[in-house]
Amino acid sequence: MAKQLEDYMQWPEIEALMYAECGRPETVLGPKQVDKSHVLITAFEPEADSIVVSGEDLKKEYKMTKMDETGYFAVLIQAKKIPSYHFVLKQGKKKIEKTDAYAVDSLFDGVDMTQFSNGIHDTVYEKMGAHPMTIEGVKGTYFAVWAPEAKAVSVVGDFNDWQAARNPMRYLEAAGIYELFVPGVSAGDLYKYEIWGADGKRVMKADPYGNYAEHRPATASIVWDLNKYHWKDAKWLTERKKWNAKKEPMLVYEVALGAFKKPADAEKEFYNYRELAPMICDYCEEMGYTHVELMPIMEHPYDASWGYQVTGYYAPTSRYGTPDDFMYFVDYLHQHGLGVILDWVPAHFPKDEHGLARFDGTCLYEHLDKRQGEHPHWGTLIYNYGRPEVINFLTANALFWLERFHIDGLRMDAVASMLYLDYGKEDGEWVANVYGGNENLEAIAFLQNLNKKIHERKDGSFSIAEESTAWPQVTGPVKEGGLDFDLKWNMGWMNDYLEYIRTDPLFRKGRHGMLTFSMIYQYSEDFMLVLSHDEVVHMKGSMFTKMPGSISDKFATLRLTYGYMAAHPGKKLIFMGQEFGQEREFSEKRELDWNLLDAVDGEMSDNERLRQYVSVLNSFYLAHPAMYELDARPAGFEWISTLDADHSVIAFLRKSKDETLLVVCNFTPVSYEAFRIGVPFAGKYKEIFNSDASEYGGTGFVNPRVKQSKRKHWDGRVNSIECRLAPLSIQIFSCTKVPSNAGRKKKER
Template identity: 55%
Template sequence: MSSEETRFFTDFDIYLWKQGTLYRAWEKMGAHPCRMNGEDGVHFAVWAPNAEKVSVVGDFNGWREGVHPLEPLEDTGIWRGFLPGVAPGALYKYAITSRHGGYKVQKADPYGFFCEIRPRTASVVWDLGGYAWKDADWMRSRARANSREAPLSIYEVHLGSWMRHAEEGNRWLTYRELAPRLAEYVTEMGFTHVELLPVTEHPFDGSWGYQTVGYFAPTSRFGTPQDFMAFVDIMHQHGIGVILDWVPAHFPTDEHGLGFFDGTHLYEHADPRLGFHNDWKSFIFNFGRNEVINFLISSALFWLDVYHIDGLRVDAVASMLYLDYSRKDGEWIPNKYGGNENLEAIAFLKRFNETVYREFPDTMTIAEESTAWPMVSRPTYLGGLGFGFKWNMGWMHDTLLYMTKDPIHRKFHHNNLTFSILYAFTENFVLPFSHDEVVHGKGSMLAKMPGDLWQKFANLRLLYGYMFTHPGKKLLFMGNEFGQWSEWNHDAALEWHLLEYDSHRGLQSWVRDLNALLRREPAFHELDHDPHGFEWIDCNDSEQSTLIFLRRSKREEDVAVCAFNFTPVPRRPYRVGVPFGGYWKEVLNSDADLYGGSGLGNLGGVEAEPVPFHGRPYSLSITLPPLAAVIFKPAPDVSR
């Protein structure tokens, strides 16, 4: 190689590539505008070890194969070459002829930074430079915002359907159009982060991004890479963190994508018992291959580095951990010990988390893991997978199962609410009501609630009150916060017109005030993952379907009492044991007129009486409204 060519591949780069630790592979692979030998052009590099020949085809050569051939780079399996005269904006693919059976195909660039908008499938030469970031204040301070002790409240968003231009043929908003609108709304509502359904390039709208082709390319549906940088930048300038859904579990079978890349199963396992998901009709990465590890970990770091992303939520982790995931006997291959654990995927996830937290310790990783796999969010040196957080799918399932019951039957299902505390502190949990709960015939959150119209809204306010006071970080999918009636439709905007109605505005105000409480009161976030932050007052009153618990911050005296009535029958007088005497202020009541409730409450607060109850020296005699959550805090002069 010439000295100019070694700028892309030094001997050390090649060494790292072979051992699977070239974690900034995007700087070497793909298409890079540059100057070589006194000429402007583009350096191309693609991994295709079983190719007989590879050339670059594009709009600059009439898509003719063989005009611009690439050369193999030693024994790396990489084909590379410099094409003078090619400039940013050029469309291209790799024309590959395999050594196996003469198979020929044209592939998009696995490391491409930008793609044509679907249904077209070419990659686009792009220069990622030139954007002037203005988020330095956020980047300096985000470690605190992303910590386990922070009041994390995540607003999950699908960019293509949060809001649309109805007056312009229902078209998408661009990244730059979305950013100020979304930032203003999220700020007003009090959420701390947005989590974006995958923006990695994908061919099919209906996959919502979860069938990714471009692991280094923000989708062109909403603009250019610099437009996406501007989106993230504006969020950061408003003090909002940005989390991306990232999908290393599987990828689609589209011909221009990663599958059967050079006439062999390169990125995926050849045996369908290891390399194909029947559920999603997609390929599974070969996590035992060093070059695949380079690709995936580089993709993760790429988003954190180039786009200043604050966290990665890893989709479908359970499907990676288990070789028999959604498979019948005979449809899977045991590991070398005869078990069903995917040892290579486990090693990959550990390495992924170790690398992310080493390189970007102020970011976060979140696992969507739906089983009881132990220590998902515990350090790898203790035997964990190393994630920062884990979605609490058990809590979500049990809570929704309970809330969908008619209140008259809830007393028979009381354990669905109380069971979660038995394991609440085994992981760093996020409590999710995500997009998955409002699709495929499951109904919207509001539609799931039983009863008449008033009771549906009261139940949903109660549910959110329980969620926001329960230990764990919070996540709500867009539309859940104001009570969308319809299931989520990725081809249409949210039903914003519903905010013309008092009931929907009331629910939205309740979520806004819950977020404010969460951020204001350390008792509701500081010890989310520590059992010292939670204490039952009464979890046994199944007959009346009530729950009472206490939340606490690091300061022992900083407490809040949370009382819940899961029936439409008011409970008064209702006695609640408390640790201190004095005046207890009613800080939130989901039955208040403001939120669309019946207006029952405690006139601002209650004086504690020296009447021992629930094993505590003092007690409150309160009104517990129907289908309501009520939260009390001791006034500053409470005696202790």
């Protein structure tokens, strides 16, 4: 006896649809070949009065039977294979044509699922998340989310009145992914995932792979098409392929986008990315910076976290505009010769309910054991670096920013907290690795693999580690046990130097070793010297207020500090505002104190003089290969004087293949009319830079004449010069060798 329509009804699952508790909606929705000549088509449309199945492949239209008052419809049609069809819904007087979402094939094939499950799907962001597309002539959006332990997942939004029962998602068991193509959903539509978790709780989650989000405090994701923007930075990207972060000059300006400048209009909270682009670009071009480093612009709920507690890793924050607006920002800077570095936070994530925490009712992205899964000091959660899908999420995210937003480099935050299992923890608060040690072996493998993938791109993109301990080989190659970062922040130099320079000049001689110690380990890593935002917050004071002495002494010491930093081996980074002597600490609530640059009684302000000084200093750095060419090689640096603690003076050489510069730094407010310095060879020494020049606000204690060396032993050298040594200053001399037989030939004539 032939089966009737009723025979195919799976009533428990159908009832579960109404309560959004059907974890496998594909079993009771969509088309199914039930025998050689019949196809069962079902639909759940609670608001429909009637539904007709229509399509070019069908010989006739089929009216569906309403099997249940909740809105479950079904029909058996004669067909030897599943045809192409659509629904015609009647709702009162309205007729609506609609594609059956459950008739659309999955975009995940076996390779996708295998790669994702093994943590090696580098472009998984092209499948996960929300993607507007047209399938078989039907416009809609494809959604996919990883939630393997969830009992059921629905995509909800304005398009279905946020009703979970309307769009339950299909489950791909092989990868733990829920997916669904929803016709009619387009860019700009709000959505979330309603997840019935393994713990029995229902939560509304933002999309971990979403590309755009609502402006805080709202937390919904927004559908966006990243393929619409037309880039114009091809020349930059071509030139970047020749670039090597370890060898090229690098002057980085660290920026908090929301506090660089604020709109005068009180009703407008932030400038748009497109408005900020020329503001920041023009300023950095004038100042001579090579790169802008942005504090995290990934979506985050809390302004005061400065972006370091991320909930939307694949979404530039909507505070400043759309993803296209941020693309414009990067594009604009590239077209004007500026690189863009992003702060990226793979170490931890916040506990916000709409974020990654307990995503499917289990500890999905984090560890179950709190000793492994929580940062006690930060109140955040630690990624489970041993889970392939989590590694895939992070690895693909880093590559996503490089690929889709043309980012030049990633500065990875809090790397030390990733490397040590006991970071910030007491005994009993952490779990040792399999060998009984405190090294996080899984995080180490993750970082090594990620840096390998970045370098395999061979497009000039690079990575920087903020690593605050003495972990060896952070920038070393993996084959030698290194992490393979291109650069490492030199936190040791920064801490020692700031401790030294805060000391009253009278007592600096007792801390002289703090000035010279950094060169002992300089060549153990490829370093970047930093005076970052971390040093001008939390009651630490600004760079200006750290400097001791009178106002003029403070400015002189800042000029010396920035000059010494420029001359010391390593790439450079400074936080916004410190280049002109910002007096107040950084706050995300206000813009920089640009008024400090205004003239005072018709005279140039000290802050403007300092700003101009830094601009000249940056130009000097870029113009002299000796300042950067051999940063990573001992041949690029040579001490002249390290032991003159009594005068708090140091002197050294910076060298390139074709240039040698003599650098002399005086860290006291005492000037000397005739200060003797050893020199590397007999020759002429011309002062080409002096931070005490009057145009910078100094005393004008300079050396206008070329110095001819004399054969007088000093600083362990055969030859030496006498120079005027300005107070609290850095002075740089060009070095021109004079042939040793020049004097003899003159006498013979």
